[in-house]
Amino acid sequence: MPLGDIDTIAHETGFSGVVSVDRAGQIELANAYGLANRAYGVPNTLDTRFGIASGSKGFTALTVLSLVEQGALALSTTARSLLGADLPLIADDVTVEHLLTHTSGIGDYLDEEADGEITDYVVGAAHELTTTEAFLPLLDGHATKFRAGERFAYCNGGFVVLALLAERAGGVGYHDLVRERVLRPAGMARTDFLRSDELPADVAVGYLPLDGVDRSNVFHLPVLANGDGGIHTTAADLSAFWRAFFAGDIVDSVEEVVRPRCDVPEDSRRYGLGFWLHESTDTVMLVGSDAGASFTSTHDPRTGTTRTVLSNTSLGAWPIARALAT
Structure with missing residues (x-):
């Protein structure tokens, strides 16, 4: 689809967010739409930070x-x-590998298949979820679904468990581990874990429809993001991330990370180690969807092209993401 048509889709769908297409460092498209804060009429800009839900897995x-x-x-x-x-x-x-590939079979504290629409899910005592250890009561008590390695089943809880294992092995809190081992080497200076009840002025509030009214997502997410997603970032930082990742600046084992481990035909994708993969090409994807957030950032390592859509609504990113993929 011609990039000029993105404006039309954005206006027709009431899109709120940012769209960016970066080809090997050259910006081909960068537009912001809608409001970051509806109560105060604050517009989204290219520098607005958005929550990316499961994108930060x-x-x-x-x-x-x-x-x-x-x-x-x-x-x-x-x-x-x-x-x-x-x-x-x-x-x-x-094992760690089972958790990274969603093949652990463990029960999930946030089961997207069983818990209904994301707008229906409310996190109990969300304000207490400020550390990985605080998630233990939520993670506990969920029966095993299948034997480890038997099949793929997307599991949010598995990535919180990974955060817990990382803390205990690394001797440092999860949030600082991510800052030191991913954000800093990638040059993602405007990406961070932000409390939902004290968002800075440059961050978009997430909105979802409830009882006929658009409300913020503050009661629907942990107050501070953890291993299964929710970090806040910008389109520019995501472009920086993909460049750093494929340059080997974050980990050396890039080829192992993006090697397909599972076919996921119901989503027309494959899965590597923490990353979605296109079903037939080398394109690698980060994808996130939650109450008041929708996000996708894809990178084609052959052409160096990054396509990013960030939205502060639950479903807003998808029409434009589909258009960019054609």
Whole structure:
């Protein structure tokens, strides 16, 4: 689709967010639409920071893999070896690799198939979820779904468990691990974990329709993002991320990260280690969808092209993302 048609789709759909197409460092498209804060009429700009929901699972994966390269973890490390008596329903043979590839079979605290629409889910005591350890009561008590390695089943809780394993192996809190091992080497200076109840002025508030009214997502997400997603970032930082990742500035094992481990035909994709992969090309994807947030950033390493759509509504990114993919 001609890039000029993006404006038409944005206006027809009421899109709120930012669209960027970056080809090897040359910006081909960069537009902002809608409002970052509806109460005060603050417009989105190209520098606005957006929550990217599950898009930051890739950052969790790279944090874990940097610990693997350092020798603090291995792909074959079992979760049980670091969990001790915590989360006893996680099977003894579940490994770091199983968790990274969504093949662990563990029960999920946020099961997207069973819990209905994302707008229906409300996090209990969201204000208390400021650390990885605080998630333990949420992660506990969920029965195993299938044997480890048997099949792919997307699992949010698995990535919080990965954050917990990273903390215990690395001796540093999850948020600082990501900052040190991913954000800093990637030059992502405007990306960070931000509390939803004290968002800075340059951050878009997430909105979702409830009872006929658009409300903020403050009660629908943990107050501070963790391993399964929710970091805030910009289109420019995401372009910087992809360049740094494929240059080997974050981890050395780039080819292993993007090697297909699972086919996911129901989504017309494949999966590597924490990253979605196109079903037939080399394109790598970060994708996120949650209450008041929708996001996709794809990178084609052959042409160096990054296509990013960030939105502060639950479904807003998808019409434009589909158009950019054609």
